[in-house]
Amino acid sequence: MxxxxxxxxxxxxxxxxxxxxxxxxxxxxxxxxxxxxxxxxxxxxxxxxxxxxxxxxxxxxxxxxxxxxxxxxxxxxxxxxxxxFRNRVGQSVSVPEEQPAPDPVVALVAEESASKKSKDGKAVKDSKAVKTVKGIKGGKKAKKGLEKPKGEKGAVKATKRPGKAKASAKPAKVGKASKAVKAGK
Structure with missing residues (x-):
């Protein structure tokens, strides 16, 4: 005004x-x-x-x-x-801030880890589940759910924009963490 x-x-x-x-x-x-x-x-x-x-x-x-x-x-x-004045402004209806879209890789990791529980309620490690997703800085880890079905070549490649994924011709590399798990360390 x-x-x-x-x-x-x-x-x-x-x-x-x-x-x-x-x-x-x-x-x-x-x-x-x-x-x-x-x-x-x-x-x-x-x-x-x-x-x-x-x-x-x-x-x-x-x-x-x-x-x-x-x-x-x-x-x-x-x-x-x-x-x-302060009370009147505080009572006015505020518009909630728009939340950024969640990272699909992080969401899959959280979903997978939440579903992997043993009988006594403790988390269970799945050595085949952890794979490095190419295209993300720092080699962030992602769960098995990002891989394509066996009949198709390559794994899903994460892009810099959340919610977008591309198929790559190369299979995803196995990260250092999963090698250590496979080796039993």
């Missing part, structure tokens, strides 16, 4: 003309700026507090050149939100 939209909303809510509402909104804003500039604190109960803060002189660096510079002391305006 910009200043003109605020004036229209105030005029509607107060049941007055836009010209009158504009004068009132301008008067409030000007009064707050004048009083805070003069060093006074303006408190609007439930809405917030406008005041002035002092920033001491400090040393900083120019981000482009890296040269150290002196930043002079300054007086800056500050606004602190009132409790009623």
């Amino acid at each position: 910009n200043r003109s939209e605020l004036v229209r909303a105030v005029a509607e809510r107060a049941g007055s003309e836009e010209a009158a509402a504009r004068r009132h909104v301008d008067a409030v804003v000007e009064t707050v700026m004048e009083r805070v500039s003069a060093g006074e604190r303006v408190i609007i109960t439930g809405f917030g507090t406008f005041d002035r803060a002092s920033r001491p002189a400090r040393k900083a660096r120019n981000p482009h050149t890296g040269v150290p510079i002196e930043v002079p002391a300054a007086e800056v305006p500050r606004f602190r939100v009132g409790q009623t």
Whole structure:
């Protein structure tokens, strides 16, 4: 909402003309700026507090050149939100953040490991289940479920984008971890 939209909303809510509402909104804003500039604190109960803060002189660096510079002391305006305003904003309906799509390799590993349990409830290692999936940095491990059925050549190759998989002509390599398991170490 910009200043003109605020004036229209105030005029509607107060049941007055836009010209009158504009004068009132301008008067409030000007009064707050004048009083805070003069060093006074303006408190609007439930809405917030406008005041002035002092920033001491400090040393900083120019981000482009890296040269150290002196930043002079300054007086800056500050606004602190009132409790009623904070509560009203906190009660508003928030839109949940979009979760990134889960990595299919990690999901398969978790699913496979959860399903491999012995009679006493402990996890069971399956030496044939761990294979290195080509195309993923660091040689992440994936479970048997990513391999193609026996009649087709190659294994499924993971891509950098989650949810996408390609078939490769080469079979998947066996990683160091699975070699150690096969060797009984």
